Amino acid sequence: MTAIAGRDPRGQGPGDDGSARPSAAGFPALLEDNLEDLYENAPCGSLSTLLDGTIAKINGTLLAWLGYSREELVGRRRFSDLLTGGGRIYHETHFAPMLAMQGEIGGVSLELRAKNGSRMPVLVTSVVKAGSEGQPPLIRTAIFDARMRRAYEQELLNARRAAEREDERLRQLISKLQRSLLPAVLQTPPGLDSAAYYRMASTDEVGGDFYDLFPLDDDRWGFFLGDVSGKGVEAAAVTALARYTLRAAAVYNPDPATALRSLNTVLWQEYREDARYCTVVFGILTPTPATGGFTAVIASGGHPEPLLLRADGSVHYQQTKGRIVGAFSTSQYTNTTVVANPGDTLLLYSDGLTEARPASSETADGRYGTAALARFAAQLAPTNAADAITAVTDLLGTFGAGLTDDTAVMAISAPARP
């Protein structure tokens, strides 16, 4: 518009250098002075409708694409009538509501249906023009031929679908591998309760945490919860080795310190070149039906200390000592005994929990920390295995993106006296 209404302040005529070149203002006006033609034969379809979609004005380009005459459309048909069935639903359920909310919408991919039934992929942009004196509000729509672009997008779409299929296959594989490293169903010693939860930090990689609870003989059960350094397939191999070494060692000699020493030897021999090691708490549990509780002899190899949540509401960390398993050629481990009475709960966890970075943390390094965990546990106690795991699961949920590592938790409790 300005090209027509504007006036060159220097006046029309020859340029400053005296040549006969048209002025800046006159130049475009001379070449494109027929606005009607510009509208009618623009390189894009143009359409104005009432708010209910009734066609008020349509340009020649769009009529030519559709094969309709102006009389067949203006005042008689709505924009959505020009779309394919699927496009009509998309228009009603997405396009129109967004246009109503935002007043404009751009670059939506739809298909026109021409009078002869042929289809034409288009990109549609609409703007609501507010009403003015005696003029109702209108929707102005520009429609671009997207046949070539659609063909290109189809290629992209096919590539994306192929990538998604591969991705899904990978996830399935990882999830299966992960499950194979954890007990399918957690067994529970007679007269006691148990529960566990595993949270993968990423669906793209196998995590390195592991746990199990399994019967050894009529009165004794083995249990462990550990964390292998690193992630991915290499870590999974170490996890499998650690898991089966511990299970076998427990059968051979049900002494936790000895089992960890065996695991240390195996990991050191197998992986010292690759610096693969793990932290783990290993225990042998004996239910004590006479008291309604259990006794657990445990040993730890550099793993976060287990928490005991007592029936009287008190909470303390069970002190353990022992070096990371697999990091040194020889390491000594020490047994310690936990006596659990009715209403007591033993909670094992991996450092994914204490090393998480919650949105608000009181520690200097932004980690959740063992002090916060103890306070959290104090609010739970007295509790039981199932409730404790549910509470920790919810707690992990509140960490959101602050949960950067895999986390395993397992609880064993003696039922409270009625």
Add this chain to the structure above:
Amino acid sequence: MRVRNRNNVVLAGREDGPTVVLAHGFGCDQHMWRHVAAEIGQWAQVVLFDHVGSGKADPAAWDADRYASLDGYADDVLAICDDLDLRQPVFVGHSVSSSIGVLAANREPDRFSALVLVTPSPCYIDDGNYRGGFTRDDIDELLESLDSNYLGWSSNMAPLIMGNPERPELGEELTASFCRTDPAMAQVFARATFLSDNRADLAAVSVPTLILQCAQDAIAPPEVGAFVHAQIAGSRLVTLDATGHCPQLSAPEATAAEITSFIRAAYR
């Protein structure tokens, strides 16, 4: 609390009024009701929510199997009513949420005091003499549309869509999320919506029912409204002088007025 977060449940209006649950249809989210909720909220307590997979419902609650059938959504509606301990609310469902409301009401016949079905369609696909308005090919096209517009709705696009300066009340956050469903979830919801056939469920409806249809609706033609009316004994059919599938946007005052007078009559 979990249900409330899962479905992004929002309470509005008068706490001392009768309760009206407003359920959005396929495509956008609870903000579809913003005009009607403001009107009805003057005398009622309004319960708004997002179906899982839409709006600001918890994406972690998504389950492609559960939400492949309208029963999954109906379960959620009943869970919301349970969680909020709603006594005999009125259920207002738009589009596919009409069918979801019918399923929920049939499962627990004493749950709702009344149903309002806004532009309902129990079956979108033509079948013999029944005219739903679409063919199976049309629905496949829609699924295709959802996929091809994925490029347009991708996260790259979101920052470009700033709040509309002429409508500051909408805010950037809302315009960035409205109608921008994860395409994989939209696919599942679209299939559940447009491939379900709930015609046989209508006859079992035993609560007072209002059917609101638009004079011109590109998705649910008048014959479909008449069909629903004929199937639900004692139902009332009102045709709004409105265009499109979303009278809560194109004619919010009339929509709210019809809902109000129907509920007033039901509560008298």
